[in-house]
Amino acid sequence: MGPVKASPQTQLRLLELADLDAELARLDHRRRGLPEVAELARLEARASELKDALVVTETELGDLAREQSRAERDVDQVRTRIDRDRARLDAGQVSAARELASLQSEVESLHRRQGDLEEVVLELMERKEELESRRDELTTERDSLGSEMTAVAAKRDAAVNEIDEQESKASDRRGQIAAEVPADLLKLYDQIRSTRGVGAAALRAGRCEGCHLSLNTVDLNVIRASAPDEVIRCEECRRILVRTPESGL
Numbered sequence: 001m002g003p004v005k006a007s008p009q010t011q012l013r014l015l016e017l018a019d020l021d022a023e024l025a026r027l028d029h030r031r032r033g034l035p036e037v038a039e040l041a042r043l044e045a046r047a048s049e050l051k052d053a054l055v056v057t058e059t060e061l062g063d064l065a066r067e068q069s070r071a072e073r074d075v076d077q078v079r080t081r082i083d084r085d086r087a088r089l090d091a092g093q094v095s096a097a098r099e100l101a102s103l104q105s106e107v108e109s110l111h112r113r114q115g116d117l118e119e120v121v122l123e124l125m126e127r128k129e130e131l132e133s134r135r136d137e138l139t140t141e142r143d144s145l146g147s148e149m150t151a152v153a154a155k156r157d158a159a160v161n162e163i164d165e166q167e168s169k170a171s172d173r174r175g176q177i178a179a180e181v182p183a184d185l186l187k188l189y190d191q192i193r194s195t196r197g198v199g200a201a202a203l204r205a206g207r208c209e210g211c212h213l214s215l216n217t218v219d220l221n222v223i224r225a226s227a228p229d230e231v232i233r234c235e236e237c238r239r240i241l242v243r244t245p246e247s248g249l
């Protein structure tokens with residue numbers, strides 16, 4: 001690309017472009033850094049934890065219900081056998097001493113078994129109560145999390161809409177200005193912008209506003225000697241250096 005030339009007025013347009021590009025970058029940064037986005041991600045992570053915890057709790061409750069009815073069935077069976085043995089004893093059907101002793105000992109051991117099983121049923125019921133209250137807590141938190149997420153999402157959407165509006169205005173304005181800048185100058189500006197973030201900067205009071213370094217006397221003298229339509233680059237940051245009435249030349 002040969003040396004790019006442009007009238008001082010056109011070069012000044014580059015500063016407007018740079019301002020708009022900075023605003024667009026600021027808006028993009030704001031959109032990415034919206035606190036609502038991070039907050040929503042945190043809430044979503046918690047919601048997914050709650051969902052998993054609820055599945056685990058419901059599964060445990062199901063297992064427990066099956067275990068409980070099995071234990072209750074066992075208790076019933078033992079009771080039935082005790083009743084039957086008692087009936088035999090009470091009816092005096094058993095007279096032989098050895099048989100009597102064996103039946104009495106069976107009734108005793110059945111009572112112990114019944115006691116053990118009833119204890120198991122009680123433990124299962126306690127565990128069930130704990131799990132049910134845990135399930136209720138999880139459900140309550142999930143529901144309130146749901147409404148919180150809806151509120152945060154609405155806030156995020158409002159913020160995004162506002163950013164979109166500002167972005168569309170800045171972008172329109174940029175398009176209008178870019179249309180007034182000759183293609184070779186715009187290409188140079190965009191090339192520098194893609195590598196350095198900012199394509200053009202003003203020379204103000206002998207200082208490049210892109211890299212904020214003061215130019216030395218030699219460089220300032222070179223600029224003083226340059227034709228107004230020459231496009232100058234900062235020796236430090238290589239950005240297009242636009243001369244303004246405040247350049248201090």
Ligand SMILES: [Zn+2]
Pocket residue numbers: 208209210211212213234235236237238239
């Ligand atoms: Zn510079």
